[in-house]
């Protein structure tokens with residue numbers, strides 16, 4: 001079976017992403033190739049470790065490392081400083097020194113926390129990402145954003161810290177719950193909409209194969225998504241410009257999450273709803289044709305994601321959007337699609353008019 005290699009070119013912080021099916025057992029060899037040594041502290045959680053730790057342990061051991069497991073409670077609500085302390089405890093108990101490294105085995109929550117532990121423990125030790133959700137494979141494991149939440153805000157504490165390597169085994173997605181899988185599909189569609197028309201067309205053609213978790217289709221889609229994200233990160237590592245385009249759909253998506261108290265929708269579902277609204281808005285602003293807008297909505301719907309804003313009064317959305325002081329003072333910088341495969345930013349001052357364009361509660 002194919003193993004794709006995507007190189008992320010960031011000078012001395014460059015690294016490779018290996019994407020295959022059934023390649024989890026090559027982790028040890030990959031860590032060797034990346035020049036790592038010593039103890040491998042595998043940070044995972046109580047859901048993922050029972051599924052994949054044994055294979056990871058075997059592979060690391062075979063390659064001459066000393067693997068130890070640090071298993072954390074599962075969930076976004078644990079992405080905080082208390083759980084980070086559990087990681088530091090585990091690293092110290094295992095006697096990790098600068099000659100050792102961390103492996104993040106899990107979804108975005110584990111990747112972000114383990115990455116931040118790696119960035120800060122002993123002022124920085126190497127780490128390797130082994131993402132096991134579709135969202136983390138196509139988004140969070142690439143690009144070096146790491147961190148934890150604070151009671152006053154999501155991802156408020158963190159660092160830009162690149163991994164030494166990323167290993168993606170798409171067969172790990174076979175145990176992922178359907179809703180979580182679809183959240184990753186939403187992020188994949190996003191790349192097509194704002195950065196790559198050819199990829200969007202591929203998704204229109206092969207969407208159903210992806211939904212069936214066909215391995216070759218997944219390898220192709222994950223590789224293309226990683227390649228697109230890698231190019232964005234290479235251009236704008238610390239989110240000074242282009243990287244913001246990856247927030248397409250997130251503005252209204254966040255408003256949905258806020259209004260529904262983070263319980264009704266998973267993040268990726270809220271973003272999918274936000275993307276449909278962004279397409280409607282882009283169409284209204286004259287940045288894309290009606291046909292393009294309809295293609296975007298149709299694909300999101302066909303691939304099993306929600307499309308309409310939940311039924312709250314427009315004023316509630318306006319309130320959620322203007323929460324940020326910067327937005328109140330300077331207007332909202334809204335990411336639009338330009339046709340399919342391109343993007344543009346638009347400053348929006350009249351949020352009421354913006355909401356009139358949106359589709360609420362259908």
Ligand SMILES: NC(=O)c1ccc[n+]([C@@H]2O[C@H](COP(=O)([O-])OP(=O)(O)OC[C@H]3O[C@@H](n4cnc5c(N)ncnc54)[C@H](O)[C@@H]3O)[C@@H](O)[C@H]2O)c1
Pocket residue numbers: 045047048051074075076079106107108109110112132133134135136139140141142143144145146155172173174175176177180183
């Ligand atoms: N760093 C970045 O650039 C970036 C980008 C996007 C999102 N994020 C962060 O990523 C997080 C969301 O990540 P996520 O969507 O992967 O959620 P997650 O890490 O919470 O994983 C979702 C659920 O799936 C389980 N799981 C993981 N892999 C599994 C598998 N193979 N089989 C069965 N169950 C499995 C997890 O234990 C969890 O219960 C958020 O905290 C978000 O802030 C970071």
